Amino acid sequence: MTWFKRKDKNIQTDQRKEMPEGVWVKVPKTGETVHRRELEDNLWVDPLSGYHFRIGSDEYFSFLFDKGEFEEIGQDIVPTDPLEFEDRKKYSDRLDEYQEKTGKTDAVRVGIGKMNDLDVVITCMDFNFIGGSMGSVVGERIGMAIDHARKNEKPLIIISQSGGARMMESVLSLMQMAKTSAKLAQLEESGVPYISLMTNPTTGGVTASFAMLGDFNIAEPEALIGFAGPRVIRQTIGRDLPEGFQRSEYLLDHGFLDFITPRPQIKGKLTKLIKILLHKYEE
Amino acid sequence: MQYLDFEQPIADLEKKIKELSELSVADDEVLSPEIKRLEKRVDELRESIFTNLTRWQRVQLARHPERPYTLDYIYKITENFVEIxxxxxHSDDKAIVGGFATIDGQSVVIMGHQKGxxxxxxxYRRFGMANPEGYRKAHRLMKLGEKFDIPVITLLDTPGAYPGLEAEERGQAEAIAKNLKMMATLKVPIITVVIGEGASGGAIGIGMGNExxxxxxxxxxxxxxxxxSSILWKTWDYKEQAAAVLKLTAEDLEGMDIIDGIIKEPLGGAHRGPDQAAKAVKxxxxxxxxxxKKKSSEKLVESRIDKYANMGEFKKVSNNK
Structure with missing residues (x-):
């Protein structure tokens, strides 16, 4: 019966404290502490337990691009509040607040540069910007990244981390699913490879559009990946979810991922795959 | 006929009219004028209530249990329907129905979410919430439409894709994503009509129409x-406010250029005159x-991709901020 035993960590969708401050860092999975330097050297993966702390575009770009160098596009596209949305807070205030807090203008960035000497376009979401939610800016920037990859025949990598569509843009954010998928349909015809890397968490409208549409769908270990969130599913079916449900390993087992790679090996593995696809080993 | 809360004044008056009618004999000099007066009053009341609906009231109407559903429209507007x-x-999903039919003699593929x-x-219909099999059935149908050069009509009426364990296990997100990408380049016309609820990925999963x-x-x-409401206010109690801020009505979406037009319903909602509603849809x-049908397949694909690629509201600023 342990199969359906309640595991509280299973129903949490938000580990608020990613990349904590301080010299000693507690690993949520084990409760042990580890030195910050050791984590940084290992790309924020606990060397002992393999626990992957969530990192953002700054960190991914710094180790995926050679010498951390890249050109950024899409920064001239910034969010507005088209619906004048207000819940307990105004969306416009929320945007200001997150821009202030994160130093980012929205929840995705597009970098163009070299990865082990290969020209690539890397798009990376930032979960710490309104839960990595997809609104008009995310859709437009991803569209720009896809267009750039297509026109310049550079392989595209999109790193997802998102709670889904951005409610504060209502139907406009829903339409970003259609928009990004339509752009990927165009990319498909050009024969340029697209690799979707899913990290913890990738859910909702992001999973149900570009994240699941890679030529290759890959993930970091133990990432939560799904359409509906675990809490909603638990409410719907009225029972607890099996251990490991909606985690990377579960998706791999059910045929929705090509492989799972620990973060420190991602760059090497992506390079190898892309070099095969581009016939680089034949040169 | 079931009345919604905001229709209560209409319900009260109609009840009174019914009572009076039962009391009165033909050409009753006292009651007849009174009944006439009340009937006029009901018409006025209905007119005033239904021309000033709040967004939440529209949501209620969209969910009215007597509202026509996909199969009702299919039977009313098509001939020769062959369900597939x-x-x-894996299986046949009951929350999405569809098949081949003719409309005024023209072959069409027609499908939609189906409620019970x-x-x-x-x-049985899972409240109109489809599993991945539903989206994959829709995928098959659309590709068959393309193969035989038959336009596709999709009717949206879902509270969302089904958030169940098996749905996740069998790739709900993948099924929807794949449909979006497929619809973008489908070589035949796609016409989409929201006939009830259009909730989220579950709706757009069959809803990328040219129009x-x-x-x-x-x-x-x-x-x-x-x-x-439950996510942003942390309680279910703010649904009316949430409906207001989400700007989710036909009028709102037309204003945002997300939809191409609004189909008029009979006064009081489609369920008050299903034939009239179906006629308007047809x-x-x-x-x-x-x-x-006048457009080439290249033009259809190109204009569909452009349509969705242009959706979104943002600012463009100079790079040196």
């Missing part, structure tokens, strides 16, 4: 007002078919 079943991988009318059929219409009393949004479909 199954995704060829009583407790048993509601469960998209909403019936007057329907809603289309990234999330239901209830779920929005007229719109015929008009769209006439326009879209």
């Amino acid at each position: 079943h199954g995704d060829r991988y 009318r009583d407790t048993e059929s509601r469960q 998209v219409y909403m019936m007057e009393n329907t809603w289309y949004s990234v999330i239901s007002p209830e779920s929005c 007229e719109q479909i015929l008009e769209s078919l006439k326009r879209l």
Whole structure:
């Protein structure tokens, strides 16, 4: 019966404290502490337990691009509040607040540069910007990244981390699913490879559009990946979810991922795959 | 006929009219004028209530249990309907129905989310919430439409894709994503009509039309007002406010250029005159078919991709901020 035993960590969708401050860092999975330097050297993966702390575009770009160098596009596209949305807070205030807090203008960035000497376009979401939610800016920037990859025949990598569509843009954010998928349909015809890397968490409208549409769908270990969130599913079916449900390993087992790679090996593995696809080993 | 809370004044008056009618004999000099007066009053009241609906009231109308559903429209507006079943991988989803038919003699593929009318059929139809098999059946149908050069009509009426364990296990997100990408490049016209609820990925998963219409009393949004309330207000109690801020009505979406037009419903909602509602839907479909069938397949694909690529609201600033 342990199969359906309640595991509280299973129903949490938000580990608020990613990349904590301080010299000693507690690993949520084990409760042990580890030195910050050791984590940084290992790309924020606990060397002992393999626990992957969530990192953002700054960190991914710094180790995926050679010498951390890249050109950024899409920064001239910034969010507005088209619906004048207000819940307990105004969306416009929320945007200001997150821009202030994160130093980012929205929840995705597009970098163009070299990865082990290969020209690539890397798009990376930032979960710490309104839960990595997809609104008009995310859709437009991803569209720009896809267009750039297509026109310049550079392989595209999109790193997802998102709670889904951005409610504060209502139907406009829903339409970003259609928009990004339509752009990927165009990319498909050009024969340029697209690799979707899913990290913890990738859910909702992001999973149900570009994240699941890679030529290759890959993930970091133990990432939560799904359409509906675990809490909603638990409410719907009225029972607890099996251990490991909606985690990377579960998706791999059910045929929705090509492989799972620990973060420190991602760059090497992506390079190898892309070099095969581009016939680089034949040169 | 079931009345919604805001229709209570109408219900009260209609009840009174019914009582008086039962008392009165033919040509009753006292009661007849009174009944006439009340009937006029009901008409006025209905007119005033239904021309000033709040967004939440539209949501309520979209969910009215007597509202026509997909199969009602299919039977009313098509001839020769042949339903097809199954995704060829796992099973036949009951929350999405579809098949081949003719409309005024023109071959079409027609499909939509299907809800049930009583407790048993509601469960059978999973309340109009599709599993991956439903989206994969829709995928099959659309590709068959393309193969035989037959336009596709999709009717949206879902509270969302089904958030169940098996749905996740069998790739709900993958099924929807794949449909979006496929619809983008489908070589035949796609015409989409929101006939009830258009909730989130579950709706757009079969809804990437070249032209998209909403019936007057329907809603289309990234999330239901209830779920929005529970996430942003941390309680279910703000659904009316959530509906207001989500700007989810046909009028709202037309204002945002997300849809191509609004299909008028009979006063009081589609359920007050299902034949009239179906006629309006049919007229719109015929008009769209006439326009879209003139376009080449290249043009259809190109204009569909452009349509969705242009959606979104943002600012463009100079890079040196």
